[in-house]
Amino acid sequence: MNADTPDTPSISELAELRLSRRTAMAGGLATAAAAFFGVTAPAAAAGSGASAGASGGAAAAAESLGRGGGRPLLGFPAIAPSIADEVLLPPGYRYDVLFPWGHPIVPSGPAFAEDASNSAADQARQAGDHHDGMWFFPLRDRRSGLLCVNHEATTENLLHTDGRAAWSAEKTAKSQAAHGVSVIQVEQDRRGEWQLAESRFARRVTMTTPIELTGPAAGHPLMRTGADPDGVLVLGTLNNCASGPTPWDTYLTCEETINKYFYYGEQPPTAGSVEERYGIGSESPYPWYTTDSRFDMQDEPNEYNRFGWVVEVDPFDPTSTPKKRTALGRMEHENAVVVRGRRGEAVVYMGDDTQFDYFYKFVGAEPIVKARKAGRSPLDEGTLYVARFDEDGSGRWLPLVHGEPGLTTADGFADQAQVLIHTRLAADAVGATPMDRPEWCTVQPHTGAVYFTCTNNTARTETVNAANPRLNNRYGHIMKIDENRNPSAVRFDWDIFLLAGDEASGATVPSDQAFGSPDGLWFDAVGRLWILTDGAQPQVDGGDQNNQMLVADTERGDIRRFLVGPPRCEITGITATPDGRSLFVNIQHPGDSGTPDNPRASSSWPDYSPTGRPRSATIVITREDGGVVGA
Ligand code: FEO
Numbered sequence: 001m002n003a004d005t006p007d008t009p010s011i012s013e014l015a016e017l018r019l020s021r022r023t024a025m026a027g028g029l030a031t032a033a034a035a036f037f038g039v040t041a042p043a044a045a046a047g048s049g050a051s052a053g054a055s056g057g058a059a060a061a062a063e064s065l066g067r068g069g070g071r072p073l074l075g076f077p078a079i080a081p082s083i084a085d086e087v088l089l090p091p092g093y094r095y096d097v098l099f100p101w102g103h104p105i106v107p108s109g110p111a112f113a114e115d116a117s118n119s120a121a122d123q124a125r126q127a128g129d130h131h132d133g134m135w136f137f138p139l140r141d142r143r144s145g146l147l148c149v150n151h152e153a154t155t156e157n158l159l160h161t162d163g164r165a166a167w168s169a170e171k172t173a174k175s176q177a178a179h180g181v182s183v184i185q186v187e188q189d190r191r192g193e194w195q196l197a198e199s200r201f202a203r204r205v206t207m208t209t210p211i212e213l214t215g216p217a218a219g220h221p222l223m224r225t226g227a228d229p230d231g232v233l234v235l236g237t238l239n240n241c242a243s244g245p246t247p248w249d250t251y252l253t254c255e256e257t258i259n260k261y262f263y264y265g266e267q268p269p270t271a272g273s274v275e276e277r278y279g280i281g282s283e284s285p286y287p288w289y290t291t292d293s294r295f296d297m298q299d300e301p302n303e304y305n306r307f308g309w310v311v312e313v314d315p316f317d318p319t320s321t322p323k324k325r326t327a328l329g330r331m332e333h334e335n336a337v338v339v340r341g342r343r344g345e346a347v348v349y350m351g352d353d354t355q356f357d358y359f360y361k362f363v364g365a366e367p368i369v370k371a372r373k374a375g376r377s378p379l380d381e382g383t384l385y386v387a388r389f390d391e392d393g394s395g396r397w398l399p400l401v402h403g404e405p406g407l408t409t410a411d412g413f414a415d416q417a418q419v420l421i422h423t424r425l426a427a428d429a430v431g432a433t434p435m436d437r438p439e440w441c442t443v444q445p446h447t448g449a450v451y452f453t454c455t456n457n458t459a460r461t462e463t464v465n466a467a468n469p470r471l472n473n474r475y476g477h478i479m480k481i482d483e484n485r486n487p488s489a490v491r492f493d494w495d496i497f498l499l500a501g502d503e504a505s506g507a508t509v510p511s512d513q514a515f516g517s518p519d520g521l522w523f524d525a526v527g528r529l530w531i532l533t534d535g536a537q538p539q540v541d542g543g544d545q546n547n548q549m550l551v552a553d554t555e556r557g558d559i560r561r562f563l564v565g566p567p568r569c570e571i572t573g574i575t576a577t578p579d580g581r582s583l584f585v586n587i588q589h590p591g592d593s594g595t596p597d598n599p600r601a602s603s604s605w606p607d608y609s610p611t612g613r614p615r616s617a618t619i620v621i622t623r624e625d626g627g628v629v630g631a
């Protein structure tokens with residue numbers, strides 16, 4: 001259904017260009033990418049996407065291609081798509097709800113009130129809303145660990161007993177306390193069940209936690225406000241989307257859709273303004289500005305410059321001040337994946353999740369060990385690059401460095417700080433490739449290849465490029481970058497790993513594993529690729545499938561649906577214990593917002609209480625036989 005216009009190359013033409021070097025013998029994209037997952041040919045694949053049961057077809061086809069050497073990575077039967085108000089898993093697996101919205105961060109904390117009558121002060125000691133990225137940091141005994149969990153956003157209809165009615169300073173405070181990060185200590189008892197522990201590490205980071213600005217943009221005039229004339233200390237972090245651990249055991253939490261929280265005025269920003277480029281509209285769906293003037297841009301025009309950063313939290317020091325690392329750029333950050341470069345420096349891959357925005361990497365200036373020894377952050381000095389994907393399957397990392405062509409004072413960038421505060425404008429100026437909403441990225445543990453999701457882009461109505469080959473890209477795709485085992489490189493090769501969707505949309509996955517809007521993406525330690533979805537899904541039983549999680553064996557060409565969530569949730573946030581036997585996953589906004597008079601209109605998960613409301617939650621998945629999840 002990708003109505004390629006006569007003057008744009010067809011998907012298969014672009015794909016052939018892209019794949020020419022690697023798959024010349026296999027003969028072009030449609031066959032190569034499709035055959036990889038055992039799709040014989042789109043037109044010949046029969047049957048509806050609703051068929052249940054194991055995906056023996058994909059595995060068999062992969063075998064017949066002779067791909068992969070060792071044992072298959074996937075050891076469970078695929079489950080069917082669903083529209084049920086449940087979390088569904090393969091046979092032999094179970095889940096437990098560990099940390100739903102409102103759960104106290106220590107057992108002695110304030111108990112959750114199912115009528116949402118908890119105060120703002122209670123909320124600041126409870127799980128926030130809209131759980132997103134997270135990470136498990138094992139403690140020494142390996143049966144316990146610290147779990148950092150992002151709380152991306154709030155559903156105000158459900159957060160307060162009477163929803164958005166009679167908005168007040170207390171409602172702003174509760175909403176702000178439901179954003180940010182939770183650090184909790186979790187432990188597994190002798191029966192294998194996970195619980196929260198009393199812990200000196202437990203803390204909440206919210207919209208009122210002091211956070212230090214570091215790196216080139218700290219102290220810049222654009223970062224100064226009435227409350228912080230030095231431009232070095234911000235209250236809070238918001239829209240904490242996805243995340244990433246660092247090699248030095250800290251947690252990166254990434255600020256995404258910050259524009260929604262600021263009120264600009266009755267008229268929207270003018271066309272071509274910086275504010276417009278950063279998505280500021282005339283309205284804010286969050287009424288915070290009505291009681292907290294720093295969210296009213298008429299009163300405080302610079303406050304919004306202090307959001308949209310990657311924030312580092314040290315979970316092992318509960319008294320530490322989190323840091324906004326400005327060298328990593330300002331955008332709608334999704335996640336941040338840190339690896340070591342050739343010289344031992346930090347290399348960080350990051351997506352900017354907006355239609356036609358870009359994919360980035362940061363390369364640190366000095367080895368991690370050297371920086372830390374000297375008391376410097378490995379994330380404060382270095383070069384930020386943005387990706388250009390060329391039609392021939394090669395690519396370039398373009399440096400965003402003040403003084404380079406397009407990034408001079410005459411171009412409107414006074415200094416490097418301004419290049420970083422206005423990262424998007426800098427990336428526009430150097431000719432980066434506009435992508436179909438880059439969300440999570442992840443690095444293959446054995447090859448170093450970087451995969452990232454382009455979740456969808458229905459606004460792509462006119463121009464495709466080789467890396468974004470579909471007009472009206474409703475279901476998204478997954479990209480692969482190969483830097484030839486050198487994360488510090490400025491050149492790379494790239495490929496499209498898969499096109500998501502159903503048969504009619506030209507997907508390169510088998511029809512019985514059809515899915516859309518890949519978002520979360522994570523390689524586990526042995527190389528299973530976990531794909532988590534958020535958004536448009538192919539149909540089943542006359543309705544859109546619920547969002548889901550699949551697992552791919554990228555070497556053998558196998559993909560299987562592992563989990564389906566409740567209606568209108570997104571599946572996001574994934575981490576595991578080091579032994580792979582417990583997998584933590586977040587179910588975000590089940591039922592979405594309900595309706596003002598019925599919070600349970602679309603979902604009652606996970607409590608199924610006739611007087612309660614659906615809740616975002618961290619679940620933990622285990623195998624009944626105690627084995628490795630997914631194997
Ligand atoms: Fe928070 Fe782009 O997802």
Ligand code: CA
Nearest residue numbers: 130152570588
């Ligand atoms: Ca979300």
Ligand code: CA
Nearest residue numbers: 439519520534
């Ligand atoms: Ca996401």
Ligand code: CA
Nearest residue numbers: 439455519534
């Ligand atoms: Ca998304």
